[in-house]
Amino acid sequence: MNSENKIYDVVIGGQGAAAFAAGMYAARYQMSAIVVGTTFGGETATGGLIENYPGYPDIDGFELMMKFKEHAEKYDVPVIDDKLVISNANGNSRKESDIFEIAGESDQIYRGRSVILAIGRERRSLWLDHEEDWTGRGVSYCSTCDAPMHKGNTVAVVGGGDSAVKGSVLISKYADKVYLIYRKSELTRPEAANLRQLDSATNVERIFNTNVVELLGDDQKGLTGIKLDNPYQTLESLDVDGLFIEIGADPRKELPMHLGAKVNELGEVIVDKYMNTNIPGLIAAGDLTDASGDLKQTITAAAQGSMAATTAYEHVSNL
């Protein structure tokens, strides 16, 4: 595929709340903008029911992200399915004079006077044997996507954050029994509202101070059980039909670091209050960044996207 010659005012990486909000704001500043990303809707789209986005007391995350995308497209911002990478057959991602050249997995090169990276985070894995092979055959990373497949089943969820708790509550509506397995002794991370819902889900059993150390099953059936490092009611393993790994995510820091952006000890891109990284014209927003600490929500990502577009506008206006 040829590399495109057009130089955009801003190339926006990602397809989540921050990226779409940035695209919409950039267009309103009359900037030429393109949104390029792989995972439509980011974390919001697979987050299930969203109950804390102002104006929508309860809306499905996928539907909310469709509205974000449509809003950006209303301003004629192209939204492209492609992954931004460090290099492709047509060259490396880099900043040359005042122009950024960003490689896409499709072998396209996207050129911009500024770049907003809103590429979010990658879900964590337990790195157990068979974890990858049995994904889709018992092992899952998305409660919202796969909960309905577990009608009448026994299922385990690993993790102790909002995702694990929300996931357990959702799965409990389908499964007969859910084990929520957490490595610490108490759930302190999740929002109070999510914990209240967990309290009402009477078929969720909490197992604390415990890790899943082995996946049991075979290549024919997929997952049939899990082994624990700390016996639960004398059982060293549990028979389960499904295991949901909801243990958070890590920032996609490779591309920003390659472009020279500094990251903190969590791998989050360090930005100032205007979403500037340490590289002029390289701006970042959303879950990729250190901008909102632990409050990584759709509303914070969207707000950061709008701020990032404003910063891109000021950068490009001053070139």
Ligand code: NDP
């Ligand atoms: P978090 O990073 O908040 O939590 C990850 C959990 O997984 C932690 O409890 C962590 O344990 C545990 N964990 C990490 N690695 C392992 C491992 N190798 N083995 C076992 N357990 C492990 O991720 P979430 O996806 O839950 O949430 C991400 C962000 O999104 C948070 O800011 C959250 O608040 C937000 N969110 C909000 C929602 C809402 O309804 N408002 C819904 C979903 C997410 P430990 O506690 O010991 O570190």
